[in-house]
Amino acid sequence: MLKAEAIHKSYGPLAVLRGVDLSVGRGECLCIVGPSGSGKSTLLRCLNLLEPVQDGRVTFEGRDILQSRRAEAPGIRQRIGMVFQNFELFRHLSARDNIALAPIRVKGEDPANARARAEVLLRKVHLPDKGDSYPDELSGGQQQRVAIARALAMDPVLMLYDEPTSALDPETVGEVLQVMQELAEEGMTSVVVTHEMGFARRAATRVIFMDGGVVVHAAPPAAFFDPAAPKPERLARFLGRLE
Ligand code: ADP
Ligand code: MG
Numbered sequence: 693m694l695k696a697e698a699i700h701k702s703y704g705p706l707a708v709l710r711g712v713d714l715s716v717g718r719g720e721c722l723c724i725v726g727p728s729g730s731g732k733s734t735l736l737r738c739l740n741l742l743e744p745v746q747d748g749r750v751t752f753e754g755r756d757i758l759q760s761r762r763a764e765a766p767g768i769r770q771r772i773g774m775v776f777q778n779f780e781l782f783r784h785l786s787a788r789d790n791i792a793l794a795p796i797r798v799k800g801e802d803p804a805n806a807r808a809r810a811e812v813l814l815r816k817v818h819l820p821d822k823g824d825s826y827p828d829e830l831s832g833g834q835q836q837r838v839a840i841a842r843a844l845a846m847d848p849v850l851m852l853y854d855e856p857t858s859a860l861d862p863e864t865v866g867e868v869l870q871v872m873q874e875l876a877e878e879g880m881t882s883v884v885v886t887h888e889m890g891f892a893r894r895a896a897t898r899v900i901f902m903d904g905g906v907v908v909h910a911a912p913p914a915a916f917f918d919p920a921a922p923k924p925e926r927l928a929r930f931l932g933r934l935e
Pocket of ligand 2: 855
């Protein structure tokens with residue numbers, strides 16, 4: 693579904709991505725782990741056409757999207773849902789209206805239909821009673837689940853999550869990971885940047901370790917986390933620090 697080849701991205705003199713290769717098959721849940729500053733967020737933004745790249749190729753659903761015309765970017769981006777660390781919900785809108793907004797504004801959906809669909813999505817993220825609630829009335833975990841429902845409202849074929857639980861109180865992390873895992877199990881193709889190794893172990897089809905702007909190692913979770921499996925020194929040290 694998505695393939696990135698030799699992605700190079702610099703900010704001025706700072707080379708952040710130094711030849712990243714990555715592929716995600718339909719229905720896969722690819723987890724990306726790695727130390728802070730290794731380029732994980734930058735990579736997601738490049739895949740989503742939120743950042744220009746200096747070199748490389750991104751193929752999405754069979755098309756070279758970096759070569760697509762600027763006018764096509766919004767349409768491509770609509771097919772890719774993105775969930776950020778800090779939710780970024782609209783504070784003056786209810787949960788229902790946060791979810792319905794883009795379908796109404798961007799797709800021109802009938803408002804009543806979009807709001808009814810928002811209720812269905814709220815049930816899907818286990819918040820059936822929260823349609824009328826404003827973000828400030830919700831816990832971090834609930835807000836993040838609204839943000840996931842909002843991304844789903846545009847019917848994406850691919851979901852990108854950038855450390856979706858890093859800003860949450862520990863007691864609400866599990867409910868968000870649960871929703872992400874359920875979506876993945878239903879076949880939603882997902883790319884998840886996370887420090888939650890338990891999630892990667894349970895939900896990932898493959899785990900990628902990034903360090904210094906390159907993919908250092910990629911393996912299925914069983915091998916990735918197997919202490920006995922051979923792995924690069926940098927990954928062994930990273931996993932060792934988390935214990
Ligand atoms: P990660 O998500 O793995 O922590 P990032 O992709 O956020 O890493 O950042 C990688 C490097 O790129 C860091 O050194 C960061 O300071 C730098 N960086 C990220 N975004 C920008 C930006 N917009 N301008 C300049 N430097 C940036
Ligand atoms: Mg990041």
